[in-house]
Amino acid sequence: MTEVIKLIDVNYQNNGKEILSNINLTVNQGDYLTFSGPSGSGKSTIMKLIANMINPTTGDVEYLGKNVDSYEPTKYRQQVSYCFQQPTLFGETVRDNLEFPFKVRNESINDEQMIERMEMANLSPDMLEQKVIDLSGGQRQRVALLRNLMFLPEVLILDEVTTGLDKENKDIIHNLVNHLNKKHEITVLAITHDQEEIDNSKKMIQVIDGKIGGQ
Amino acid sequence: MQNLAVSNTSLALSFVLVLVALYFGYKEQLGIDKDIIIGIVRAIIQLFTVGYLLKYIIRTNNIILTTTMIIIIVTNAAWNAKKRGQGIPDLFWISLLAIVSSTGVTIGVLVASGSIKFIPQQMVPISGMVASNSMVAIGLCYRNMKSNFKDRHQQVLEKLALGANIKLASMDILRDSIKTGMSPTIDSAKTVGLVSLPGMMSGLIFAGVDPVKAIKYQIMVTFMLLSATSIASVISCYLAYKKFYNDQSQLVL
Numbered sequence: 354m355t356e357v358i359k360l361i362d363v364n365y366q367n368n369g370k371e372i373l374s375n376i377n378l379t380v381n382q383g384d385y386l387t388f389s390g391p392s393g394s395g396k397s398t399i400m401k402l403i404a405n406m407i408n409p410t411t412g413d414v415e416y417l418g419k420n421v422d423s424y425e426p427t428k429y430r431q432q433v434s435y436c437f438q439q440p441t442l443f444g445e446t447v448r449d450n451l452e453f454p455f456k457v458r459n460e461s462i463n464d465e466q467m468i469e470r471m472e473m474a475n476l477s478p479d480m481l482e483q484k485v486i487d488l489s490g491g492q493r494q495r496v497a498l499l500r501n502l503m504f505l506p507e508v509l510i511l512d513e514v515t516t517g518l519d520k521e522n523k524d525i526i527h528n529l530v531n532h533l534n535k536k537h538e539i540t541v542l543a544i545t546h547d548q549e550e551i552d553n554s555k556k557m558i559q560v561i562d563g564k565i566g567g568q
Numbered sequence: 569m570q571n572l573a574v575s576n577t578s579l580a581l582s583f584v585l586v587l588v589a590l591y592f593g594y595k596e597q598l599g600i601d602k603d604i605i606i607g608i609v610r611a612i613i614q615l616f617t618v619g620y621l622l623k624y625i626i627r628t629n630n631i632i633l634t635t636t637m638i639i640i641i642v643t644n645a646a647w648n649a650k651k652r653g654q655g656i657p658d659l660f661w662i663s664l665l666a667i668v669s670s671t672g673v674t675i676g677v678l679v680a681s682g683s684i685k686f687i688p689q690q691m692v693p694i695s696g697m698v699a700s701n702s703m704v705a706i707g708l709c710y711r712n713m714k715s716n717f718k719d720r721h722q723q724v725l726e727k728l729a730l731g732a733n734i735k736l737a738s739m740d741i742l743r744d745s746i747k748t749g750m751s752p753t754i755d756s757a758k759t760v761g762l763v764s765l766p767g768m769m770s771g772l773i774f775a776g777v778d779p780v781k782a783i784k785y786q787i788m789v790t791f792m793l794l795s796a797t798s799i800a801s802v803i804s805c806y807l808a809y810k811k812f813y814n815d816q817s818q819l820v821l
Contacts, residue, residue: 404729405816405818406725406728406729406818406819407818408816408818422816426728426816426817426818427731427732427733427817428731429731430728430729430730430731431730431731434729434730434731435729436729437722437725437726437729440722440726441720441722441723441726443723443726443727453727453730453732454730454731456732456736457730457731457732457733457736458731497726500730501730
């Protein structure tokens with residue numbers, strides 16, 4: 354099994370306050386790991402470290418056996434893609450959001466690819482030109498997730514993406530993520546409090562007071 | 569020029585106008601009496617100093633002295649512009665580069681086109697105008713940039729997380745900030761002559777110059793300020809936004 358992500362003796366402090374202490378974690382390719390624990394326990398911080406949005410105070414975060422510092426940050430984040438809780442949508446329309454991954458990669462805009470992805474997330478292709486302010490909460494979250502999935506990453510990080518959504522929207526997102534994990538072997542790291550998501554995951558990790566409590 | 573006759577006595581008598589401001593400040597208990605007095609004393613000292621200094625510089629008409637005066641103006645403008653972006657590193661040097669470029673390019677074009685001559689009575693006031701407008705534009709850029717990076721923090725993070733480089737992640741903020749920096753100059757260009765008679769034109773008319781000649785100078789000043797504020801805003805914004813990130817393209821400010 355290929356080790357995709359490895360955290361070695363990771364500590365993280367913010368303004369002198371210890372947020373994470375002595376985190377060791379190995380994630381293999383195709384894993385579906387869920388992280389749970391009380392709010393403020395450090396789950397999102399672990400995800401941000403893995404996504405190279407912040408640096409550990411001490412310790413190492415490795416991707417495919419090399420420190421994440423050694424990768425070009427933009428290329429790395431295209432492979433290890435982080436989807437935020439309650440994301441902000443860009444611009445005015447759904448198109449503005451789905452075109453963004455193409456702009457990031459300097460690739461010409463491909464409407465077919467956008468429509469294909471929209472269908473994967475049960476979004477009608479007619480919605481491409483729809484204004485983002487007219488979207489429901491669930492639709493917003495799915496559009497945001499599609500930005501991460503327009504070009505499939507190696508690792509998908511989901512930070513409570515289904516929190517506050519109704520069952521229908523949760524199911525759509527769960528099915529989509531499960532499909533990607535099983536069919537495309539995308540490694541999934543998900544922070545969740547949702548029991549169904551925890552049940553679907555291959556491994557559950559408890560984070561308590563900045564420490565990994567149990568697996 | 570004989571119309572211009574501000575004697576020391578008439579200047580002293582016009583001080584009554586300050587007393588009006590002080591009276592209202594005192595009567596309405598605004599607590600600004602001290603500020604008014606300090607402001608007036610500073611203005612008098614600064615203007616007298618500059619007046620005598622300019623008199624000397626103009627009389628000697630020395631290229632080194634004129635250049636030194638321009639350097640002092642530009643450095644002061646950069647120092648003041650920097651204060652608007654407290655917390656962003658290296659802003660003095662960024663502001664200095666932006667103001668030197670805006671002043672250099674603008675004045676260079678005007679001198680090369682023969683619109684103005686490299687003599688102190690033209691170079692000092694013109695560079696002062698360019699540098700002060702650039703300073704205001706840069707200050708607005710920094711303030712806008714700081715508040716936008718704060719307000720759109722989450723959006724910038726999301727763009728970075730999607731693999732955007734720092735320029736793409738900051739592009740909306742950059743555009744907004746450059747527009748904000750240039751907007752006072754654009755607005756005043758739209759209303760010039762209708763709402764206000766600007767300083768250069770008023771000064772020339774005041775000194776007895778034919779108003780039709782005066783407007784030509786004002787048109788030149790409008791061109792000059794548009795160019796200067798655009799150069800200053802673009803350079804300062806394009807250099808300053810990078811300071812919000814570290815070398816790992818992480819948002820740190």
